[in-house]
Amino acid sequence: MCFCVSVESCDSPLVSALPQSAFTSSSELSNSHGPGFAKLNRRDGAGGWSPLDSNKYQWLEIKLEQRTEITAIATQGRYGSSDWLTRYLLMFSDTGHNWRPYRQEDSIGAFSGNSNADSVVMYKLQQPVIAQYVRILPLHWNPNGRIGLRLEAYGCQYSTFDGSAHLLFRPDPSATPSNRDVLSMNFKTLLNSGMLVHMEERSGHTLTLELFRGKLLLQLRKGGPSADLHPLVSLGSLLDDQHWHHVSVERVRGLVNFTVDKNTQQFQLPESWSHSEINEGNVSFTCTESIDVPVTFASPGSFLALPWVSGGESASVALQFRTWNRAGLLMTFDLQHNAGTLWLYLSEARARLQIHKTGRIMTDITAGASLNDGQWHSLELAVRRGRLAVTLDRTDSTTASTSFPVAPDSQLFLGGCPDTEDGSCRNPFNVFRGCMRLIRTGGALVDLIRVQQMLFGNFSDLQMDMCGIIDSRCRICSQSLLSSHTFCLNRFIFSIYEASCEAYKHKGNTSGFYYIDVDGSGPIRPQLIYCNMSDKAWMVIQHNNTELTKLKVSSGINQHLAHFNYSADVEQIQAIITQAEYCEQELSYHCKKSRLLNTPDGAPFSWWVGRSGEAHMYWGGAVPGSQQCACGLQDNCVHPEHFCNCDADSKEWSNDSGLLSHKEHLPVRALTVGDINRSGSEAAYRVGPLQCYGDNNFWNAAYFNKETSYLHFPTFHGELSADISFLFKTSSSSGVFLENLGIKDFIRIELSSPTRVLFSFDVGNGPLEVKVETPAALNDERWHHVRAERNVKEASLYVDHHPGAVQKAPADGHIHLQLNSQLFVGGTASRQKGFLGCIRSLKLNGKTLDLEERAEITPGVTPGCPGHCSSYGGLCQNHGSCVEDHSGFTCDCSLSPFTGTFCHKDVSAFFKPGTSVMYTFKEPYELNRNVSAQSSSIYSDLTLRGENVSLSFRTSQAPALLLYISSYYREFLAVLLDRNGHLDVRYKLQHNRDAEVFRASGRNLANGLLHRVSVQRLTETLSIQVLRRRSKSTSLILQQSRTEGTFWLFSTYKSGEVDPEIARLNALGFTGCLSVVQFNSISPLKAALLYPDTSPVIVTGPLSESSCGSSLPTNPYAAETTHSLTGTPSTLTPISFNSLVIDSVIAVVIFVSLAALAVMARFLYRRKETFQPQEPKAGKTDDSPETPFNTDPNSQSIVSDYQKEYFI
Secondary structure, rough: OOOOOOOOOOEEEEOOOHHHHHEEEOOOHHHHHHHHHOHHHHHHHHEEEOOOOOOOOOOOEEEEEEEEEEEEEEOOOOOOOOEEEEEEEEEOOOOOOEEEEOOOOOOOEEEOOOOOOOOOEEEEEEEEEEEEEEEEEEEEOOOOOOOOOOEEEEEOOOOOOOOOEEEEEEEOOOOOOOOOEEEEEEEEEOOEEEEEEEEEOOOOEEEEEEOOOOEEEEEOOOOOOOOOOOEEEEEEEOOOOOOEEEEEEEEOEEOOOOOOOOOEEEEEOOHHHHOOOOOEEOOOOOOOOOOOOOEEEOOOOOOOEEEEOOOOEEEEEEEEEOOOOOEEEEEEEEEEHOEEEEEEEEOEEEEEEEEEEEOOOEEEEEEOOOOOOOOEEEEEEEEOOOEEEEEOOEEEEEEEOOOOOEEOEEEEEEEEOOOOOOOOOOOOOOOOOEEEEEEEOOOOEEEEEHHOOOOOOEEOEEOOOOOOOOOOHHHOOOOOOOOOEOOOOOOOOOOOOEEOOOHHHHHOOOOOEEEEEOOOOOOOOOOOEEEEEEEOOEEEEEOOOOOEEEEOOOOOOEEEEEOOOOOOOOHHHHHHHHHHHHEEEEEEEEOOOOOOOOOOOOOOOOEEOOOOOOOOOOOOOOOOOOOOOOOHHHOOOOOOOOOHHHHHOOOEEEEEEEOOOOOOOOOOEEEOOHHHHHHHOOEEEEOOOEEOOOOOOOOOOEEEEEOOOEEEOOOOOOOOOOEEEEEEOOOOOOOOOOEEEEEOOOEEEEEEEEEEEEEEOOOOOOOOOEEEEEEOOOOOOOOEEEEEEEOOOOEEEOOOOOOOOOEEOOOOOOOOOOOOOOEEEOOOOOOOOOOEEEEEEEEEEEEOOOOHHHHOOOOOOEEEEOOOOOHHHHOOEEEOOEEEOOOEEEOOOOOOOOOOOOOEOOEEEEEEOOEEEEEEEEEEEOOHHHOOOOOOOOOHOOOEEEEEEEEEEEEEOOOEEHHHHHHOOOOOOEEEEEEOOEEEEEEEEEOOOOOOOEEEOOOOOOOOOOEEEEEEEEEEEEEEEEEOOOOOOOOOOOOOOOOOOOOOOOOOOOOOOOOHHHHHHHHHHEEEEEEEEEOEEEEEHHHHHOOOOOEEEEEEEEEEEEEOOOOOOOOOEEEEEEEEEOOHHHOEEEEEEHOOEOOOOOOOEEEEEOOOOOOOOOOOOOOOOOOOOOOOOOOOOOOOEEEEEEEOOOOOOOOOOOOOOOOO
């Protein structure tokens, strides 16, 4: 405990009278540039101090006569030179080791230096510092000169007890009780736990002030020594840093203000203490100064290399470390005699040791747990006579035997290792971010000061003699120290990942693994999770056993207990479930003479454990608390007297399966299965992955329909860090998104013009504005994303994917944002410049505001916001249509030959001889008898004067018939490959005339590559388009013919009526792949594969969906041929559907392979694109879609259903 001697003024010079021996430095340019010449306004030597090299590793240190209160600092450049500092850091210490930086308002403050060599720049410290050692660290200097410095410090003497005394405090018993008591002290320690103050009251009540794991606890015990201590309040973090901390406990009647450094918490003292006083107390103290030299690993390139001297068969390395990160390399070294490499690292907050040799793991052990709590942990690696031991915190030890010596070969790396050209030390694990101290090799303490002076070992990008982690809140920065001289500033950072699969879906992403950052800039780390994008965006969280697990009778074992470890931790899973709209998990039990819940009246044999650790006696498909299975809830159990099928104890196999969907109970953490110890008992269980869809935060929205309307929330607390993000859409040209005011401070985000978003705030230094201009107007009724951040270093603003704007904060001045009014969303307190439109997914410092809940009770504001297709409709591809949903949208692919979330997935099938598909529809003349006038009019509109046919194919067969359509009057359309692989289109529009052939491609298309064909006819114009990859031969043969007619799709195919050439090709059969087949609005192949039971299709032979028709590149070459169809106009007249009758079932037949694809139609799909030619790549592997088909019909390596999709 230290007491200050009061003086009237504290501004005396402290440096000018010191001897030269009180000055030390990292280096000196010459003897005349030494540190002893660095006194203000002196011209001795070369006129000041200059180091040998001007870089960020230099420093000047001054040892004062004793511990002193320092109130100001003044600097000056080196006399008569161009050498001066423009920016520097100020450090302090009581021992000359374990330095701490000067802090202003909880942030590390860099001081502005000089602009010339002669003027003096003085700074009064906002908070005086008590220390004996002062160190200056240059940050920037005159770019046209070197580092040069003269300085002076100002202050006064600071007296303390020397630590050898003992103080006993006894209050005067005759004194009148006071309404106010104050206890204050300063303390510092290296130990993270211990009693500071113990106070007793006459009644026996006790109040204690205790340091526990680096935090201060104020605790109360009612009654005698045997009573329990009850914590009242906890404050502080990492207080075991060997720096002085101020503590104050102030009682004003029944209220107590508990202060640690600058943080205060208030609480109510129990009634029995409200008017009590401390009658007797004992306070003891010691202030011995220990030498503690920590080192901070500040960046991915940080490492410490120490030489190793062989010590025979035994070896030991010990150290202490502290970090907030769950992973990171602690140490590594190559073993002697090329026996491998040892890696000791943090993994999932545990210490893990592995020895690798030639790609194999020879040894793998773990020790410790929760080592990322920011506390100091001791670690010791010891090897002796073939036994290897890793010990954490002196108690948790794990050992392993080795058949080879485990000792460093030549050097030991800590925290990381250098990147070498030969890759001899390539760190396969995460970098270590944190601090180490008390490093021992072979039992000897490593002198880190000698390491700092480059006299021993080697290092890179380390902060010596200080620990740079300062508070648990820094976990949100992942201990990413912001520069070599700057520490974690409690700043929030924007996440580069989305918060849910729902958000990824609305960026156009398809199924796959994505990093989910459920709380954005909050402390929960991103997690790799599988997103199953179907009609819903499902998040699938796997665990260690999702397969069906069989159980058999085991003697002496009455129960089987299974634990499930998930790919995400508890905190992540809880956040995912909370924000999800719906979650489910499959729970199945298969039984043979093995009862489950023992219904209706018995005690359950089995149960499962949920998220909170509670046991649940209901099964999948039942409701919580029911002690039933799904069949009991639905009254369809095999034996009605039981509520579960398995409870019937049948000798035949049965099962109880269903989905658990009560979010508060999920996920399943453990499962206990009983009744498996009887003869003949068998059972199997399955616990599926946790699956959730929806994002309540992503779609939490409010619609503001009046300029005077707004939502109000409690004051936003973003004193040092403000992280704000939201989406908006509007048709208005301006409006305030949100605003929060203080007495002078404020923060505001607004749309100031159709193309400008403005972020403004004031923390006491005057208003600061950050603005982003966009090339296109933002009032287009589409969703736009805004992200704004403010911290003590800078402020930034981003809108959609446009370039962001960043403004640096003033180097000096205020940094706290002091707000006291309510937070206004969608308007201002003055009700001016209100916002008209929608705001959704509003997050402040990682927490989503519930806009919909407030909108429910606020006039002029409506919860939710429709109209999502205006923003996301473009995600529906291939003529899929966007369908509005309350929370998002879906793509309707019914009129597209594609399927999938965004109508993006090809529907393909591999055909072999014997496979056929037929699509049928009613013959039009039946309409006269059986269909209403309305239906008749619909068919009347389908009189076809044109067709739109498209398909993709892949084959090595030539000749081959790809597609055939015939009409009732023997008119037809055929797409085929001739014997040379050339693509021909045959049209016959008049039954009394021969078919005409149009050559669409003059190159061989039977090359095993994927090609897409589009045939479009409108009255007399025929357009044929072939999409393919780049090829040297892209010549086209254009043929023109004069013919006229209308193509009709109502007829019956009858054998013997087919064109002889078509019949010949049909008899050859077809081997190959067909994909995305479409005729106008009908997709016959899609109907046959996906909806065979509800579509008018007939499938002959084996047919299954395949990936053989993977999509063409986005920019293939488009070869287009346009023909003119002319003839005698009077020969054919369009026939209307309403003149025909429907009675018998007639088929339009499209031949695919042996048989036909017959297609009914409405005109929908026309696809014309212009592409750039591209050469096919050579040397493809066998599983590539670019591999040509084998032309040998007996070969087994034709197209495989397992070929990979190919995208460019």
